[in-house]
Amino acid sequence: QKEVEQDPGPLSVPEGAIVSLNCTYSNSAFQYFMWYRQYSRKGPELLMYTYSSGNKEDGRFTAQLNRASQYISLLIRDSKLSDSATYLCAMSSSGSARQLTFGSGTQLTVLP
Amino acid sequence: DTGVSQDPRHKITKRGQNVTFRCDPISEHNRLYWYRQTLGQGPEFLTYFQNEAQLEKSRLLSDRFSAERPKGSFSTLEIQRTEQGDSAMYLCASSLGEDGWAGGRIQPQHFGDGTRLSIL
Numbered sequence: 001q002k003e004v005e006q007d008p009g010p011l012s013v014p015e016g017a018i019v020s021l022n023c024t025y026s027n028s029a030f031q032y033f034m035w036y037r038q039y040s041r042k043g044p045e046l047l048m049y050t051y052s053s054g055n056k057e058d059g060r061f062t063a064q065l066n067r068a069s070q071y072i073s074l075l076i077r078d079s080k081l082s083d084s085a086t087y088l089c090a091m092s093s094s095g096s097a098r099q100l101t102f103g104s105g106t107q108l109t110v111l112p
Numbered sequence: 113d114t115g116v117s118q119d120p121r122h123k124i125t126k127r128g129q130n131v132t133f134r135c136d137p138i139s140e141h142n143r144l145y146w147y148r149q150t151l152g153q154g155p156e157f158l159t160y161f162q163n164e165a166q167l168e169k170s171r172l173l174s175d176r177f178s179a180e181r182p183k184g185s186f187s188t189l190e191i192q193r194t195e196q197g198d199s200a201m202y203l204c205a206s207s208l209g210e211d212g213w214a215g216g217r218i219q220p221q222h223f224g225d226g227t228r229l230s231i232l
Contacts, residue, residue, distance in 0.1 A: 006154075032218060043116070043203055043223030044155065051218075088154050098168055098209075099145070100221060102154030 003027045006089055006103030014111050019076040023089035023103045026070065030091040030101070033065055035074045038086045038105070047087075048074070079110045114138060116224035118204050124230045125194055132190045133227045137206030144187050145221060146179055147203040148172065155203050155223075161187060162209060194231050201226040 006023045013019055021035075032051045036044035048063045050056045050072075056063045062075040072089055089103040117136040125131050137144050142163050147155035158177070160168045163184040173179075176195075181187040191198055205221040 004154075034218075034220075041225070041228075043205075043225045045223070046220045049218050049220070090154070098143070098160045099157035099170075100155075102156070104153050 001026060002104075003030075004089065004091060004101050004103045007106055008104060009106040010109065011106060012109045012111055013079055015079060015081060017079050017110075019079050019083075019108060021074045021076070021087050021089075021106050021108070023072050024070055025072070025091055027091070027101075028070070029093045031094060032092045033063070033072045034090040034092075034100070035061075035063060036088040036090055036102075038088060040085075044088055044090075076108075079108075081110050081112060084108060084110045116204055116206055116222055118202075118224040118227050120227055121225065122228045122230070124232065126232050127194055127196060129194055130190065130192045131194060131229065132188055133202055133204075133229075135187045135189070135204030135206075135224060137186070137204070138222055139185075141206035141208055141222075142184070143207045143209035143219075144181055145205040145207075146187070146189050147205065147223075149201040149203055149226070150199075158189075191229075194229075196231050199229055199231045201228050 004025050034049040035047045038044040050063045050065050053067045060077045064073045086105040086107045088105045090100040119134045144161045146158040149155040161181040176192045179189045203226045205223045207219045207221045
């Protein structure tokens with residue numbers, strides 16, 4: 001069993017929709033939780049990170065962490081064409097971790 | 113733009129050949145990481161440098177793989193006797209690094225756009 005499981009998708013949604021992307025994890029040593037966005041033929045870029053249970057908001061994006069259920073999610077509101085990308089959850093045991101453990105990614109397409 | 117730079121962007125080679133990739137990290141970053149990403153999967157950690165010292169290696173890094181960071185700046189990843197299964201995107205990342213509790217702060221890893229390796 002993988003340490004991080006991510007809903008595989010792919011997802012297609014219309015512009016303006018609300019999208020929820022989800023990951024579960026089995027390693028209780030994970031302390032920091034990140035969401036990366038990866039456009040085609042590009043490297044991943046960090047969107048958000050969290051380490052506290054609850055919600056963290058940044059504009060149209062909300063990261064949710066539920067440590068009890070070992071579950072994280074990324075909510076995208078008012079989705080835009082430019083949100084079309086692969087979203088990767090990543091986890092680490094510390095803020096200056098030497099390695100990240102990634103989920104397999106969810107490919108999101110926002111349709112006009 | 114002074115982001116992470118990787119060269120080449122795409123490498124096509126025949127099975128059995130040796131290949132070498134280069135990564136130039138963000139200049140003030142003391143940590144450098146190599147990951148491998150196959151189609152439809154997330155990146156998998158290969159190895160990590162703190163300055164010029166290689167401090168961690170994944171079991172994914174077989175004897176055919178070697179990485180160096182000779183002066184604590186750029187890094188190279190060499191694959192000897194390439195196999196079909198080596199076809200992947202090889203990603204380099206860099207970050208500032210400090211050990212110990214960071215008080216909730218994070219030292220994000222900044223990724224380059226990768227080298228795509230295709231084995232014929």
